[in-house]
Amino acid sequence: MKFHVQPVKLYTLLISTLTSITGLHAQNLHIYASPNGSATADGSSAAAPVNLDRARAVARAHPSQACIIYLANGVYKSLTLDATDNRSAADPVVYVSNSPHGAVFTPENYVDRSKFQAIPDSIKSRIINATAKTMVKQIPLSALGIADSAQWPAQFGISDLVSPKFYKDGLPLPMSRYPAGTATMPMKQVINSGVYKGVPGGSFKYQDDRAKYWTKAINDGGVWLAGNWQAQFQMDVVRTYSVSTADSLITQSIGIYGGLGAKPYGRLVAGQEPYFALNLVEEIAAEGQAVRQLPHEDALYVAARHRHRDLLRQ
Incomplete structure (x- = not known):
């Protein structure tokens, strides 16, 4: 492998x-x-x-x-x-x-397993999955020859997401996300639609209380949520400004164009707009899942096979 x-x-x-x-x-x-x-x-x-x-x-x-x-x-x-x-x-x-633009070339770097390092206890304690706690290691981006690529903006289209990708036996391995796979979480209620480019942005009450595990990430790496905030055909990634577990409230870091919440043309049910979390250390749960630590951008956290056996055969 x-x-x-x-x-x-x-x-x-x-x-x-x-x-x-x-x-x-x-x-x-x-x-x-x-x-x-x-x-x-x-x-x-x-x-x-x-x-x-x-x-x-x-x-x-x-x-x-x-x-x-x-x-x-x-x-x-x-x-x-x-x-x-x-x-x-x-x-x-x-x-x-x-x-035009149909053939795309992408360079590859093979990972030297000797360059992986143990993660600090402060990071390990944040990982929810018990098995993943024993698997996750870190590697400096500089060891992979990857230059810092600038922190993700407060809002961008999902198709513009920029991050290293890991492969196993030629197959892409996913970035950490919650819910896993292609599942999403529905909102409960839009509280404030926000003002375009206003800081902070809109806010909504959530149904799934998983956000209670992400409070440390708000100021250490950041929490980005990808969602169909207005329409079924448009998915944007927006940084989270705050999570209030007492009020089950998530506030976005910047107001999106047109405001938060389903639009009449968007083919979404108001109060059930779908979203998911990505690139969270807390949500690494499977081998190969990777998280780029933001905003430092000097470390990549990866869930590797136990004791790194067969991580790379050269």
């Missing part, structure tokens, strides 16, 4: 569009590739693509023939070219995305 971490940013390979390859001569070698393509085929058919390494090998085997490598949509590992890829300008290799 292998764990690796995906650095904070995604990078798109500088690739050509279809309109830029018309200057190549007629005897082009066409190679079709996809992120999960074959490692042995020749890539001559779009119906049977090869993986990126195989596409590169096929191109290298034809140094005197211009090659066009068509990239199916998806996320590819980083691509490194060396002297074996050298060829004349008359017979280039052109990488072409099948659609």
Whole structure:
């Protein structure tokens, strides 16, 4: 089993569009590739693509023939070219995305398990899951070669979430969240819809009292809740200003556009707007779940297999 971490940013390979390859001569070698393509085929058919390494090998085997490598949509590992890829300008290799921004390249770093460290008792005491308490370790982001990427803003769209991602055997492992999986919690009642960009923002009463475990995180890392605050088709992440367990009240750190609470066009039931918590140390509950500690941004907490056995085979 292998764990690796995906650095904070995604990078798109500088690739050509279809309109830029018309200057190549007629005897082009066409190679079709996809992120999960074959490692042995020749890539001559779009119906049977090869993986990126195989596409590169096929191109290298034809140094005197211009090659066009068509990239199916998806996320590819980083691509490194060396002297074996050298060829004349008359017979280039052109990488072409099948659609604009469809082929995305993301670099990977394998995690050296020796760099993981024990977490302080102040962090361990906050973890709710008893098993996770014995599994969670920490690693400095600098040890992974990840530069600080700036603290999350007070509000942003869920699609703009920026954080390292862990993988096990090629499969992505989730960031810690509550409820687990794809479940959400419903609000109970909007108390104050808030004023756009006002500080603090809107507030609502909650039904699920899980928030009582997050009070320490308010000022140590922060509490971000992702929710359909107004409409079913729009999910934003908003930092929490405060949690009042006495009043079962959550107050957001900034007012959102249009105000907190379901809108007539939003296809949501008022008082039942769904939301969930993410990136909380308290909610690490499964192997591989990671939390980037904010606002320090100098540590990553990860639930690893007991005693780190098989965390990484190199």
